[in-house]
Amino acid sequence: MTVKHRTGIDQQDEYDVFREFARIQIEAGVDALIVHARNAWLQGLSPKQNRDVPPLRYQWVYRLKQDFPDTEIIINGGIKDLDAAHQHLELVDGVMLGREPYQNPYLLHQVDAQIFGATNQRFISRFEVLQSYYPYIEAQLENGQPLTRMVRHIIGLFHGEPNSKQWRRFISENACKKPAGMDVLYQAEQFLN
Ligand SMILES: Cc1cc2nc3c(=O)[nH]c(=O)nc-3n(C[C@H](O)[C@H](O)[C@H](O)COP(=O)(O)O)c2cc1C
Structure with missing residues (x-):
């Protein structure tokens, strides 16, 4: 079982609250946490605006991985290319891309080679x-x-x-x-x- 969640709601600004939320999922036996690395503002923003306006907090996700090294932590939010994905993978276990592959699906054709190290991949136009x-x-x-x-x-x-x-x-x-x-x-x- 996995849980996908945000860093918090509204103006909540304490890492410890986020960490405690994650700890409860982990103690309940979750297999992985997927963190959309921004708060959800429940007042005043549409779902679409809530995907862009609240600031990204990648550092909190990296810190969560340090605090819970045995839990699979996957980062999400605003990641637009495989170079950025690579950088995140230095600090967390996985990267989730949402909108970018939808707008630019050909991005995915390099994933096996660039992320998983496949060497026998034929170029596909x-x-x-x-x-x-x-x-x-x-x-x-x-x-x-x-x-x-x-x-x-x-x-x-x-x-x-x-x-x-x-x-x-x-x-x-x-x-x-x-x-x-x-x-x-x-x-x-x-x-x-
Ligand atoms: C049209 C659309 C529908 C979405 N529906 C869901 C959903 O049902 N459940 C969910 O957890 N996230 C949903 N999301 C959010 C994405 O999974 C992702 O967390 C968000 O877009 C941020 O990642 P990105 O910046 O890579 O797009 C949706 C996003 C879009 C654009």
Whole structure:
């Protein structure tokens, strides 16, 4: 069993309160703690704002690991690339990325090599990733699922690449038009050539 939690609520500012919360989970036998390293402000912020506005407190998570060295501690919040993940891994056991791989899913293709030391990894281009997803999209379309439901997960695949905005815009504008099918993706590919 794992528990995902924050460093505290509202203006709570004492490390010891956070530590005590963690200690209770650990004594209850939790397998790992995943800490989103900022407080949740229960008054005045939307859930979305609560993911950005309260300041990050990575130091508290590092300190928690020092206080509970035998517990798996995973850090989360505002981590945007694998270099940053590497730095956190010097001080905690794991890193959780939330929004960044959603906005830029190709980030994940380097994880095995950069984080887990895989040496036999074949380079897989963004285009290959896209193509390998097509059979799944086709199967789901046949099941009656709308195209938007599948493409939302790859809309950031070409993030930072030439013409990615046109590719993304074409899909966003056309995937919701009924009956949108594979043609939308085939046409969008033209922006990538
Ligand atoms: C759309 C969305 C939905 C989320 N839903 C949950 C959830 O159900 N449970 C949860 O623990 N965290 C949820 N989160 C928070 C993320 O797991 C993560 O803690 C947060 O985004 C901070 O990490 P990040 O800066 O890497 O995105 C959600 C985040 C987003 C953007």
